[in-house]
Amino acid sequence: MKKIILRDVTMENLFDVIKLKTEDKEFVLFEKWVASNVFSLAQAKVQPEWVTKAIYDGVQLIGFTMFGLDTEHDRYELCRIMIDYKYQGKGFGTAAVKEVINEMVRTLPYCTEIFLSVIPNNKAAIHVYTKAGFKKTGEIIKGFVDEDVYCYKV
Incomplete structure (x- = not known):
């Protein structure tokens, strides 16, 4: 059974959080699907409306998330969530998304x-998000790549 716990990023786990990756490849500032954790931590430092948390399964660090108030759209957003490649495909993504929603x-x-x-x-992320209860809104956010917007109603 998954025991997902969100913990603050501290000096004790900072380097381990930074080393998490979605793929078994060299570190890059922007991964294929998500910004690196170091980029997200820097962004949260200069935009304090974003909250960063390390994702654990019990005592094992497995991922990272960033959420908070999207001031551009005036709404709450689950901005980033990643599960390290070693733990993907094992049900941690859905469990982590549900715990982030609760938080x-x-x-x-x-x-x-x-x-x-x-x-x-x-497709993997969309599967996780829809399984957790997010619904596609039809809105598209323009950026480096156009992204579909999903919403979870509490």
């Missing part, structure tokens, strides 16, 4: 909807 509802005032965006050909 957002518990800690963010008036959080009744949670949005996220995903690259349309990232």
